Amino acid sequence: MVNGLIEEIKARVMGAEPVEVSYTEKGYHCALETSPDKLSGVVGFFDEKRFYLECLLCTDYTDYLELVYLFNTHLAPCRVKVALKIDPEHPVAPSIAAQYASAYWYEREIHEFYGVLFTGHPNMAYLFLHNGIDHYPMRKTKVPVPSEDQARLDSFKPGEEEDTFFINLGPQHPSTHGVLRVVLKMDGEYIERAEPVLGYLHRMHEKMAENRTYQQFLPNTGRMDYLGAMSFNLGYVLAVERLCAIPVPDRAKFVRIIATELNRICSHLLWVGAYLADLGALTPFLFVFDDREQILDVLEGVAGSRLTYCYFRFGGLYNDVDDEFIAGTRAFVKRMWSRFSLYEKLVTGNVIFINRTRGIGTIAKEQARKYGVSGPVLRSAGIACDLRKIESYSAYDGLEFDIPVGGHGDVLDTYKIRIAEMENSLRIIEQALAKLPGGPFMAEKVPKKLKPPRGDVYQVVETPRGELGIYIVSDESDGPFRMKWRVPSFSNLMIFPELAQGVLLADAVAILGSLDLVIPEIDR
Amino acid sequence: MVNDLLKLAGSDAGKMVIGLVGVLLFVVVNALLLTWAERKIAGHMQRRIGPKEVGPFGLIQPIADALKLLGKEILTPAKVDKPLYYLAPTLIFVPVLVSFIVIPFDASLQVADINVGILVILAFSSITILSILMAGWGSENKYSLIGAIRSVAQNIAYEIPMLLALLPVVMLANSLSLREIVEKQQGLWFVVIQPLAFIIYFIAGVAETNRTPFDLPEAESELVAGYHTEYSGMRFALFFLAEYTNIFIVSAIAATFFLGGYQGPVLPGIVWFLLKSYLLVFVIIWLRWTYPRVRFDQLLNFAWKGLIPLAFLNLLITGGLLKI
Amino acid sequence: MGERGFHLEKEIIPVKFALVEKVLDLARANSLWPVTFGLACCAIEMMAAAMSRFDLDRFGAGVFRASPRQGDLMIVTGTVTKKMAPVLTTLYEQMPSPKWVIAMGNCAISGGPFVFEGQYNLVEGVDLLVPVDVYVPGCPPRPEALLEGFLKLEEKITGTRRFPRVESAW
CATH class of the missing domain: 3.30.460.80 (NADH:ubiquinone oxidoreductase Nqo5 subunit)
Structure with a gap:
C-alpha cells in the first residue's frame, strides 16, 4: 500500500x-x-x-x-x-x-x-x-x-432576526456535560444553525508540555480526559517510548491492556448514564455509577487514584498488580456480564428510548471521513475502524475481539456500539488475565533524564471516544519542544453543527450527548 | 359566644370557611409528604437511601426545605414583566384549591357537593396553563418561554382525551356530581367496565401534571428548569407545591371516577380514598424514575393520533351499549 | 483571609430574632441545594458523591438545581479559566442570598497543577472572583472529602457539627 x-x-x-x-x-x-x-x-x-x-x-x-x-x-x-x-x-x-x-x-x-x-x-x-x-x-x-x-476575539455575536432567536446552550447547562457553549439559532423549536464556542476550560496543556520535562507532564494526561485517563496515559507513554526507543516488558503490556479496558468500560458506563439523563431518565445514571464504583475500587488498589490515573510509566508501570487486583477484576467481569441484561430491560428495550434515538443524527460514511470523526461515532456509520486492531499497539494483536459497527449511523447505533464494546472489553480483559505473564513490570535501565534524539513521532491509541494522536517534536532536551494532542472529542464535535441543522431542540441535545464529549479534552 | 360560633360553623358559609382551611392544611401537608416520598422512593429505586439524617427517616427534610425557601432572598430579576411575574405563582394555586372543594374524601367529608362537580374541576384546571404561560412570558427568559409554549400545547392536547375519558363514566353514572359517581360504584368499580378510559385518563393526567415521561415544560436537560427557571425562594416553592398538589388531584379524580373513591370494606371511607389516591401517586412517581422523556412531536402525535381517537371510540361504544 | 480573597464586613442587623434565625439556619444547613455546575474532573467526583454509594441526599443536599435561581450552594468543581470567569461571577450573582460557595479541588483553590510561568488562561483560585466558604483540597478530592466539606459548611452555618469528629490517625 x-x-x-x-x-x-x-x-x-x-x-x-x-x-x-x-x-x-x-x-x-x-x-x-x-x-x-x-x-x-x-x-x-x-x-x-x-x-x-x-x-x-x-x-x-x-x-x-x-x-x-x-x-x-x-x-x-x-x-x-x-x-x-x-x-x-x-x-x-x-x-x-x-x-x-x-x-x-x-x-x-x-x-x-x-x-x-x-x-x-x-x-x-x-x-x-x-x-x-x-x-x-x-x-x-x-x-x-x-x-x-x-476584532475577531469575540467569536460569536448573535444578532436577532425576525422569526428567529438565539439560545445559548451553556457554558453552564445540564446537557453539555461541562462548560461547552453552543449558540443555537432557533426557529421555534427547530434549530437553524448551531455554533459551538470552545475554550471555557482551555488549560494550556500543549503550552505546559513545552515548559515541563517528559516525566513532569505525565500527570497532565489523566486530567485531559478524566473519563478515559488510562487511554491518554497509555498514548503518552507509548509516544515517549517510541521517541526514546524504550522496550516494555510483556507483563506491563498486558496489565496496561487490562487497566485501559477497565477504564474504557468505566467511561462507556458513565456515557450510558449521562446520555439517558439527557433524555430525561435519571435512574440509569445511578445504576451505572454503582457498577462504575466497582471498577474504581479495583483500579484504585493499584493506581492509587479514582479518576485521574497516572499509572503507566515510561518502560512499564508505577507498581505491579497484586492478587487482590486480579481477584477484584475477575469478580467485576463476572458481575458485569450479568448486568447487561438489566440494562437491556431498563434501557435498550424501552419504546420511548428507541423512538427518541432512532433515525436522528445520522452520519454517512463520506461525511464521517470529511469531518475526521472517530471512535464509536465513526463505527456507527459502518466503518470498522478500531485502532486497537488496525495499528495493534501494546499487545492487542494477540487478543481476540470484534469491532461492532452500526448500519444506520444514527444515535441508537452509537448506543448499541458502546454496549457491544463493553462486552468486547470484558472479553479482552478475560483473555489478558488468562495470558498475563510473569516477570518484571518495568523495563530495566530507563534513564532518569530522558534525552530523546532530534525528530518527531506520532502515536495513536483508541480511547473510549475515538482516535487520540500525540505528536511530539524533540530537540534533544529533556522536555518536548512541541507536543500536539489530536483529541477525539474535538473532531467529533465538529460534525455537530451539520447534524443539528433543522432538528428539534430535544434531538440536538440527544445528538450532542451521543458524541460523548469530554470538554477538557476538547479545550485541552 | 361558643354557641354563636357553633351556629356559624353549622351554616353554609361557616362550612365553607372550615373546609377551605382544611383544604389549605391538606395541600401543605400533602406537598410536604409527597416531596419526602418522592425523594425517598427515588432513592430506593436508585440503590441509595434518600433523605435520612434530618429527623427520623428524613421526615423533617421537607420542613427544612420549606423553611429554607421561606428564608431566601426575595429576588426579582431586573428585566421581568413584573405584574405577570408576580401573579403567576399565586394564580397557579386557584385551580388547585377549587378542585379540592368538590372531591369527596368520604361519604360525609366534602366541602361542597356541587352537582356539576367534574365540570368545575375541568374548567378550573385550564387556569393552570394560563399561569404557566404568564410565568414563562413574564420571566423574560428564553428557556422559560419555550417551556411555557410547550406547556400550553401539551395541556391543550391532553385535556381533550382527559375529558373524553371521563365522559363514559358520567354516562354510566348518569350524573356530574362526584359523590354520586362514587355512590354508583358500590358494587362494581368503573375501572372494570371502562379499563380503556382509565388508562387514557391516567396517561393524560400524567401529561397534565407535566411529569416524566411528559415533563417537557421543565425538561432539565434541554430547558434548564423550564417555565420556572427565573423563580427563586418562596415563589419557586409555590410552583413546587402546586405541582405536587396537582399530582394528588389527578390521582384523586382517577380514584373517584374509576376506583370507587371512598368505597371499600372494613376500613373507614377516607382511608380507602387516600390509599387509592396515593397508590396512583406512587405509580406516577414510579414512572418518573423509570422512563426517559418523549420528544415534543411524539408527545403531540400520541395525543392527537393515539389517545383522542381511542377515547372517542370508547365513548361511542359506551354510548351505543347504554342505548341498547 | 489574608491578602487573597474577600474581606466581608460583619453584617450589622439592627434587630435580631435569635430563635427564628437559629431555626432558619438549621433549616438552611439541612437543605443545601447545589447548583448543577460542573467544570472539570472534580465534577465527576461531585456526581459520584451524589450517587448510590455516597448519597448526598442523605443530608438533604441531593437536589441539584440546574437554575442558579433555585440553588443555595455553588460547588466550583474544577479549573476556572479567564474565559469562564465572567460566567461564574454572573452565576453567583444570580443566586439568591443566603448563598455559599465550596471550592472543590486544587484548581478551584489556587489553580492547582496548571499554574506555570507564562500561563495565559487561568484564574488562580476561585476566591479571586467570589467569596469561598469551604475549601476541599485534592486533585480531585474523593467524594468523602466533599461530604466532609458539606459537614464543615453545615458547621459554619449552625455552629454545631452533625457527626462526632473522627480524629486523624496521622
Whole structure:
C-alpha cells in the first residue's frame, strides 16, 4: 500500500518527493514536503484517494513555522505526513477547509495560537481564547496580536432576526456535560444553525508540555480526559517510548491492556448514564455509577487514584498488580456480564428510548471521513475502524475481539456500539488475565533524564471516544519542544453543527450527548 | 359566644370557611409528604437511601426545605414583566384549591357537593396553563418561554382525551356530581367496565401534571428548569407545591371516577380514598424514575393520533351499549 | 483571609430574632441545594458523591438545581479559566442570598497543577472572583472529602457539627 502510494504521488503530484519512513520509529509511513502553491494539488490527491485528515498542526521552529497535515485511511493504516514551511514574519497559508471540513476548526485553532492566516477560510474567528489576550500564546517568541485580529476575539455575536432567536446552550447547562457553549439559532423549536464556542476550560496543556520535562507532564494526561485517563496515559507513554526507543516488558503490556479496558468500560458506563439523563431518565445514571464504583475500587488498589490515573510509566508501570487486583477484576467481569441484561430491560428495550434515538443524527460514511470523526461515532456509520486492531499497539494483536459497527449511523447505533464494546472489553480483559505473564513490570535501565534524539513521532491509541494522536517534536532536551494532542472529542464535535441543522431542540441535545464529549479534552 | 360560633360553623358559609382551611392544611401537608416520598422512593429505586439524617427517616427534610425557601432572598430579576411575574405563582394555586372543594374524601367529608362537580374541576384546571404561560412570558427568559409554549400545547392536547375519558363514566353514572359517581360504584368499580378510559385518563393526567415521561415544560436537560427557571425562594416553592398538589388531584379524580373513591370494606371511607389516591401517586412517581422523556412531536402525535381517537371510540361504544 | 480573597464586613442587623434565625439556619444547613455546575474532573467526583454509594441526599443536599435561581450552594468543581470567569461571577450573582460557595479541588483553590510561568488562561483560585466558604483540597478530592466539606459548611452555618469528629490517625 505504502510503496504503491509513493509511486502514485510521484506520478500524479508535480514536484512532490515523498519519502518512506520507518513506522515503528516514527508512527507514520510516509513523509512529504510541499509548498503553499502545491498544497491544494496534494490535498486534492488525498481527497480523491479517500484519505481523511487526521490532524493539522503547527510547530514554531523560530526560523520558520511548519504546518503538518496528517492524512490517513480508515481501514488500512497508511499515514502520510505533509509538511509545509511558512515564513514566521508573514504567516500565511492556503486554507483547505473547502476540501476537508475538519480543517475548518484546526485552521482556526492554529490561527489563534500561532497567528497563521489561512487565505480562503470562511471564518477566522477565535475559538478558544478569551477577550484580553494580547499575544499568540504558542509562539516561541512573544508576537503581539495585531489590531485586526483583536476584532475577531469575540467569536460569536448573535444578532436577532425576525422569526428567529438565539439560545445559548451553556457554558453552564445540564446537557453539555461541562462548560461547552453552543449558540443555537432557533426557529421555534427547530434549530437553524448551531455554533459551538470552545475554550471555557482551555488549560494550556500543549503550552505546559513545552515548559515541563517528559516525566513532569505525565500527570497532565489523566486530567485531559478524566473519563478515559488510562487511554491518554497509555498514548503518552507509548509516544515517549517510541521517541526514546524504550522496550516494555510483556507483563506491563498486558496489565496496561487490562487497566485501559477497565477504564474504557468505566467511561462507556458513565456515557450510558449521562446520555439517558439527557433524555430525561435519571435512574440509569445511578445504576451505572454503582457498577462504575466497582471498577474504581479495583483500579484504585493499584493506581492509587479514582479518576485521574497516572499509572503507566515510561518502560512499564508505577507498581505491579497484586492478587487482590486480579481477584477484584475477575469478580467485576463476572458481575458485569450479568448486568447487561438489566440494562437491556431498563434501557435498550424501552419504546420511548428507541423512538427518541432512532433515525436522528445520522452520519454517512463520506461525511464521517470529511469531518475526521472517530471512535464509536465513526463505527456507527459502518466503518470498522478500531485502532486497537488496525495499528495493534501494546499487545492487542494477540487478543481476540470484534469491532461492532452500526448500519444506520444514527444515535441508537452509537448506543448499541458502546454496549457491544463493553462486552468486547470484558472479553479482552478475560483473555489478558488468562495470558498475563510473569516477570518484571518495568523495563530495566530507563534513564532518569530522558534525552530523546532530534525528530518527531506520532502515536495513536483508541480511547473510549475515538482516535487520540500525540505528536511530539524533540530537540534533544529533556522536555518536548512541541507536543500536539489530536483529541477525539474535538473532531467529533465538529460534525455537530451539520447534524443539528433543522432538528428539534430535544434531538440536538440527544445528538450532542451521543458524541460523548469530554470538554477538557476538547479545550485541552 | 361558643354557641354563636357553633351556629356559624353549622351554616353554609361557616362550612365553607372550615373546609377551605382544611383544604389549605391538606395541600401543605400533602406537598410536604409527597416531596419526602418522592425523594425517598427515588432513592430506593436508585440503590441509595434518600433523605435520612434530618429527623427520623428524613421526615423533617421537607420542613427544612420549606423553611429554607421561606428564608431566601426575595429576588426579582431586573428585566421581568413584573405584574405577570408576580401573579403567576399565586394564580397557579386557584385551580388547585377549587378542585379540592368538590372531591369527596368520604361519604360525609366534602366541602361542597356541587352537582356539576367534574365540570368545575375541568374548567378550573385550564387556569393552570394560563399561569404557566404568564410565568414563562413574564420571566423574560428564553428557556422559560419555550417551556411555557410547550406547556400550553401539551395541556391543550391532553385535556381533550382527559375529558373524553371521563365522559363514559358520567354516562354510566348518569350524573356530574362526584359523590354520586362514587355512590354508583358500590358494587362494581368503573375501572372494570371502562379499563380503556382509565388508562387514557391516567396517561393524560400524567401529561397534565407535566411529569416524566411528559415533563417537557421543565425538561432539565434541554430547558434548564423550564417555565420556572427565573423563580427563586418562596415563589419557586409555590410552583413546587402546586405541582405536587396537582399530582394528588389527578390521582384523586382517577380514584373517584374509576376506583370507587371512598368505597371499600372494613376500613373507614377516607382511608380507602387516600390509599387509592396515593397508590396512583406512587405509580406516577414510579414512572418518573423509570422512563426517559418523549420528544415534543411524539408527545403531540400520541395525543392527537393515539389517545383522542381511542377515547372517542370508547365513548361511542359506551354510548351505543347504554342505548341498547 | 489574608491578602487573597474577600474581606466581608460583619453584617450589622439592627434587630435580631435569635430563635427564628437559629431555626432558619438549621433549616438552611439541612437543605443545601447545589447548583448543577460542573467544570472539570472534580465534577465527576461531585456526581459520584451524589450517587448510590455516597448519597448526598442523605443530608438533604441531593437536589441539584440546574437554575442558579433555585440553588443555595455553588460547588466550583474544577479549573476556572479567564474565559469562564465572567460566567461564574454572573452565576453567583444570580443566586439568591443566603448563598455559599465550596471550592472543590486544587484548581478551584489556587489553580492547582496548571499554574506555570507564562500561563495565559487561568484564574488562580476561585476566591479571586467570589467569596469561598469551604475549601476541599485534592486533585480531585474523593467524594468523602466533599461530604466532609458539606459537614464543615453545615458547621459554619449552625455552629454545631452533625457527626462526632473522627480524629486523624496521622
